[in-house]
Amino acid sequence: MRAMPRNTRNQSNTPNSRFGAFQPEPDDDAPKSKSQKKRDMTALQDLGVELEALAKDRLARVPMPESLSDAIHAARRITSHEGKRRQMQFVGKIMRGLDDDEVDAIRNALDGFKGTSKAETARMHLIERWRELLLADDEALTKFLGEHPGSDVQALRNTIRNARREQQLSKPPKSFRELFQMIKAALDQKDAANEAAAPQPAPDTDA
Numbered sequence: 001m002r003a004m005p006r007n008t009r010n011q012s013n014t015p016n017s018r019f020g021a022f023q024p025e026p027d028d029d030a031p032k033s034k035s036q037k038k039r040d041m042t043a044l045q046d047l048g049v050e051l052e053a054l055a056k057d058r059l060a061r062v063p064m065p066e067s068l069s070d071a072i073h074a075a076r077r078i079t080s081h082e083g084k085r086r087q088m089q090f091v092g093k094i095m096r097g098l099d100d101d102e103v104d105a106i107r108n109a110l111d112g113f114k115g116t117s118k119a120e121t122a123r124m125h126l127i128e129r130w131r132e133l134l135l136a137d138d139e140a141l142t143k144f145l146g147e148h149p150g151s152d153v154q155a156l157r158n159t160i161r162n163a164r165r166e167q168q169l170s171k172p173p174k175s176f177r178e179l180f181q182m183i184k185a186a187l188d189q190k191d192a193a194n195e196a197a198a199p200q201p202a203p204d205t206d207a
Helices: 010-012 035-054 065-079 079-094 101-138 139-147 155-168 174-197
Strands: none
Touching: 035 065, 035 079, 035 101, 079 174, 101 139, 101 155, 101 174, 139 155, 139 174, 155 174
8 A cells, every 4th residue: 555645844835725716914914912902002002191291282183083183182181190090091092993003193193292392492592592692791792793783782781780689689580580471582683684684485477
């Protein structure tokens, strides 16, 4: 009697195997690992936390389903730690039900806010640096006026003098804060002038 051929691993690739000739590639629709699922869930939960912490005007500009918006606003009204924790878990559950396009839209909005925040922070540091220089050295005022010729010279001098006196006498920093606002106004005025002077694109004559 002829011996029966032994089974080999190659038989799983024959047409008689479970998938036959249409055996999927290893990466096609492969299920996510538990660790990957956990990372995705954590990322979505963190996204929900970012939304809950946004300023009211920015939150209103984030595209999101009404159910998520309602859950976020409810979380913002809760003051107890445990109550907020449970509500944020609910927010995370809603986040996990969003499709990829909805999640991407939220991420893009948040990324845009972060870029704006960086620019605002850099500008604030510039204003603070100017204030520090103006209070420390009279020559700094000459330089400042050279870069911002539209500034009120006398008002700046008086405010600087008063702010220095406040520091010497340990008084409330009223003029110190006023100086910040004056510097900010001068920078804003310069930016507006530069924008107005920028060349405008030529009109489309082909229309």
